[in-house]
Amino acid sequence: MGLTIPRVARRSLARSARAQSLFLILIPTITLLAVIGAFIATVLLLGIGVVPRPLFWDWVVRCIYTSLVIALIMGFAVTTYETLRARLAEASLALRTKERDEAEARRLTAEAQLAALESRVQPHFLFNTLNSIAALIPSNPAGAEQMTTQLASLLRSSLDHQTALVTLDDELRVVRNYLDIEQVRFGNRLRYDISVESAAQRARVPRLSVQTLVENSLKYAVSHRREGGSIAVRAVVDDGHVRIRVADDGPGFDPSALPEGHGLALLRTRLAMLFGEGATLQIRSEPDGTAVTIELPAA
Secondary structure, eight states, rough: OHHHHHHHHHHHHHHOOOHHHHHHHHHHHHHHHHHHHHHHHHHHHHHHTOOGGGGHHHHHHHHHHHHHHHHHHHHHHHHHHHHHHHHHHHHHHHHHHHHHHHHHHHHHHHHHHHHHHHHHHHHHHHHHHHHHHHHHHHTOHHHHHHHHHHHHHHHHHHHHHOOOEEEEEHHHHHHHHHHHHHHHGGGEEEEEEEEEEEEGGGGGEETTTHHHHHHHHHEEEEEEEOOOOEEEEEEETTTTEEEEEEEOOOOOOOOOGTTTHHHHHHHHHHHHHHGGGGGGGEEEEEEEEEEEEEEEEEE
């Protein structure tokens, strides 16, 4: 009986989640088991001489009554247990579904926020380049034409990579195109050098991240100085992290006073969204130069 009732309860519960229906299904089963069990027990007791033959049916009735009481108590307990277990399983499933839905909503929200940040970075980069071309047209039309051609090539390369992360090698291809465009404008005033370890080339970095660092150096170290400036891009892999450093010899700026929407502030937000605490952006700016370093997982 102790083995049969729980099995019947589970099967009944699978068909009906209502405790009343479950209990009504169990009553006939409990009654039948009680009668059969009482009769068998009395026959066994009669066989071993415990029950006198004249009292056989009296013992059968007593056993049935006792068995029914025990079975009803057991049935109520099993019904309660199985009902609570089923409700707990349903609540657990609902919780997992809710957590999955919330995680999906957070992912979609993060992707939307990231796309919004990227959409602010790209026009900023494009407008700066177009302004450079416009400034060059009166004095150097041929150079402006060359910049326009290079810009078209750069935009085509950028459109080929619409994912949030690209390899550092692909990112540096965009950076070189950008610097080639700006060198047409600044000539010898812009000097740059790019050195990257081979192990760092396949690292995944946010799209236009290094370009943002280079653009920042170009703004503070080159564009406002008659003598121009130098920009150095370095990337190494160290202890499972890729470290990308863009340094210049400009007059520096106050890193604590970055306005909202500044390229470095946007990049810091993008790094946090993509890598959490696994990525950092550090700014060291002094009168004799500025170095901005981003560090993120190499894998």
